[in-house]
Amino acid sequence: MAVDTALANPTTARPDAAIARPRFRPGRLAAVVVLVAATVLVLVWAATNPRFEWGVVGDLMFDPSVMAGLGMTLLLTVVCMALGTALGTAAAAGQLSDFGPVRWSCQIYVGLLRGVPPLVQLIFWFNLAYLVPRLSIGLPGADPVASWSVNELITPLTAAIIGLSLHESAYMAEIIRAGIMSVDSGQRDAARAMGYSRHQTFWKIVVPQAMRVIVPPSGSQFIALLKGTSLVSVITLTDLLYSVQIIYGRTYQVVPLLLVAVIWYLIVVTLLTLVQRRIERRLGRGYDRTTSARVRARSLEGDPA
Amino acid sequence: MTQAATQASTPAPAEPVVRVEGLRKRYGDKLALDGVDLEVHEQEVVAVLGPSGSGKSTLVRCIHQLETIEGGAIHLDGELLGYEAHRGGYRTLSENRVCVQRRRMGMVFQQFNLFPHWTVLKNIAEPAMSVHGQSRRQAEERARDLLDRVGLADKADVHPRHLSGGQQQRVAIARAVATRPRVVLFDEPTSALDPELVGEVLKVMKDLAETGMTMVVVTHEMEFARDVATRCVFMADGKVVEEAPSDQFFSAPRSERLRSFLSRYSGERRSPTDLEKVSS
Numbered sequence: 001m002a003v004d005t006a007l008a009n010p011t012t013a014r015p016d017a018a019i020a021r022p023r024f025r026p027g028r029l030a031a032v033v034v035l036v037a038a039t040v041l042v043l044v045w046a047a048t049n050p051r052f053e054w055g056v057v058g059d060l061m062f063d064p065s066v067m068a069g070l071g072m073t074l075l076l077t078v079v080c081m082a083l084g085t086a087l088g089t090a091a092a093a094g095q096l097s098d099f100g101p102v103r104w105s106c107q108i109y110v111g112l113l114r115g116v117p118p119l120v121q122l123i124f125w126f127n128l129a130y131l132v133p134r135l136s137i138g139l140p141g142a143d144p145v146a147s148w149s150v151n152e153l154i155t156p157l158t159a160a161i162i163g164l165s166l167h168e169s170a171y172m173a174e175i176i177r178a179g180i181m182s183v184d185s186g187q188r189d190a191a192r193a194m195g196y197s198r199h200q201t202f203w204k205i206v207v208p209q210a211m212r213v214i215v216p217p218s219g220s221q222f223i224a225l226l227k228g229t230s231l232v233s234v235i236t237l238t239d240l241l242y243s244v245q246i247i248y249g250r251t252y253q254v255v256p257l258l259l260v261a262v263i264w265y266l267i268v269v270t271l272l273t274l275v276q277r278r279i280e281r282r283l284g285r286g287y288d289r290t291t292s293a294r295v296r297a298r299s300l301e302g303d304p305a
Numbered sequence: 306m307t308q309a310a311t312q313a314s315t316p317a318p319a320e321p322v323v324r325v326e327g328l329r330k331r332y333g334d335k336l337a338l339d340g341v342d343l344e345v346h347e348q349e350v351v352a353v354l355g356p357s358g359s360g361k362s363t364l365v366r367c368i369h370q371l372e373t374i375e376g377g378a379i380h381l382d383g384e385l386l387g388y389e390a391h392r393g394g395y396r397t398l399s400e401n402r403v404c405v406q407r408r409r410m411g412m413v414f415q416q417f418n419l420f421p422h423w424t425v426l427k428n429i430a431e432p433a434m435s436v437h438g439q440s441r442r443q444a445e446e447r448a449r450d451l452l453d454r455v456g457l458a459d460k461a462d463v464h465p466r467h468l469s470g471g472q473q474q475r476v477a478i479a480r481a482v483a484t485r486p487r488v489v490l491f492d493e494p495t496s497a498l499d500p501e502l503v504g505e506v507l508k509v510m511k512d513l514a515e516t517g518m519t520m521v522v523v524t525h526e527m528e529f530a531r532d533v534a535t536r537c538v539f540m541a542d543g544k545v546v547e548e549a550p551s552d553q554f555f556s557a558p559r560s561e562r563l564r565s566f567l568s569r570y571s572g573e574r575r576s577p578t579d580l581e582k583v584s585s
């Protein structure tokens with residue numbers, strides 16, 4: 001067979017991969033043509049369409065109220081992520097508890113908060129005063145030690161923080177739970193065998209190893225939260241989106257102002273993505289070679305091998 | 306540690322280090338341990354043998370309180386493990402007290418279970434520091450000394466994944482003895498190793514036995530059981546079927562089950578034995 005082919009296609013040179021030419025792939029060439037054409041069309045359209053009003057975009061990019069809105073968006077993201085992670089860690093630990101009542105409550109907590117759309121939650125918390133007019137600390141029947149009007153406590157900011165943090169905590173709980181479960185049970189056995197307390201086992205042994213599984217989806221979650229903060233415009237909190245809405249409500253320059261917001265969201269998300277990649281690379285370093293603990297066949301026990 | 310010092314810390318001369326009485330352990334419907342009695346005395350090396358599923362791992366895990374038990378009692382130096390007298394009966398100990406009790410025992414696992422995110426040195430020294438409150442200098446000094454003894458002095462600063470299975474298990478043994486436990490429990494320490502790496506681990510265990518460490522070793526290594534263990538225990542179906550000093554255990558097995566178990570291994574003898582190879 002090999003001889004036949006050689007006779008049918010006589011080649012002068014000796015076979016050598018170094019002199020081989022890559023094949024022509026027409027599909028790839030077509031893809032490049034289509035992509036370049038589409039890019040050029042979009043750019044020309046965006047640059048020549050006067051309705052984009054790029055001049056306005058440039059003027060308002062660093063407008064003080066836009067900057068304040070961006071600051072609020074970043075603040076909300078960081079605060080809600082921190083609170084959500086703390087609550088989520090507790091809920092994840094509770095879901096893995098061997099004590100039924102704690103486990104069930106945490107499962108219900110996560111199920112409820114994950115099931116309710118964040119927009120609905122924001123509106124609900126904003127209107128909490130309707131259900132609970134006053135918040136008091138004290139024994140039932142006695143005069144309260146302290147008491148607040150819920151209407152004063154629940155500002156757009158506190159409602160936003162409560163709603164987004166709770167929503168975030170349910171997602172973080174699931175991510176952290178998956179991370180904890182990914183740690184080999186032998187690690188927990190070894191830690192307990194060394195005399196580590198539950199607490200030490202969790203923080204010294206389990207969490208550092210779970211991080212590799214927890215960090216990548218948490219980064220995505222952080223980015224999703226950043227974009228999710230735009231929901232707070234419905235409860236009139238002046239985040240990035242709401243502050244551009246205020247301006248275009250006055251000037252009717254809807255498209256350029258939305259572009260200002262879009263560009264800022266893209267800048268922040270891109271920066272976050274770069275940070276996330278870098279952290280992932282750090283955590284993954286050196287873990288590429290897994291230990292090959294080969295379990296020797298138990299053939300001595302008479303298993304058919 | 307001198308022998309006199311070791312004995313002085315023993316509460317009563319006749320009290321074994323580990324005493325297991327009528328131990329019962331259930332997994333669902335399955336009775337994994339069905340009334341096990343076992344005594345391990347100071348400086349003894351007890352080999353636990355038996356077919357797969359006979360409850361050997363369960364026994365050592367129960368002694369180390371990694372499993373809850375359904376019946377019977379386990380004592381360490383005469384102290385009841387996991388339970389305390391309470392209002393004329395008994396109740397389970399607090400989690401913290403159980404941790405304190407575990408600190409007097411060491412355990413070596415089949416899969417090594419070194420902590421992959423720590424260096425070899427930290428694997429050995431960290432528990433001594435955060436569990437036993439030793440200073441870093443003291444803990445690391447002891448860790449380096451132990452690494453030297455298991456022949457891995459040059460590996461102190463690498464992570465476990467860069468070691469072979471045999472090297473990892475030697476580190477795990479160093480880790481288990483770093484805090485000077487009263488007894489070290491081994492659960493098939495060589496079963497996950499490639500055959501050519503078994504000898505180096507058995508050698509370390511033999512050296513450890515020679516220092517007078519009290520050991521309970523679940524194993525399928527017959528040479529080790531015969532040559533290093535002082536006593537052998539044969540388990541089947543969650544019970545101790547036969548128990549004898551090592552030489553008698555192999556030369557004069559009493560029960561039919563042990564005879565047929567041993568006959569299955571007779572063809573497997575290596576010659577020269579791995580132990581002889583590494584010690585020469």
Ligand SMILES: Nc1ncnc2c1ncn2[C@@H]1O[C@H](COP(=O)(O)OP(=O)(O)OP(=O)(O)O)[C@@H](O)[C@H]1O
Binds near residue numbers: 336337356357358362
């Ligand atoms: N976590 C568990 N859940 C349910 N059953 C278990 C569990 N661990 C052990 N068992 C059962 O208990 C019995 C004793 O198991 P054990 O692991 O102690 O046996 P072994 O003597 O160590 O066997 P091997 O030589 O295979 O390690 C077996 O029937 C096993 O199926």
Ligand SMILES: [Mg+2]
Binds near residue numbers: 361362363492493
């Ligand atoms: Mg086992």
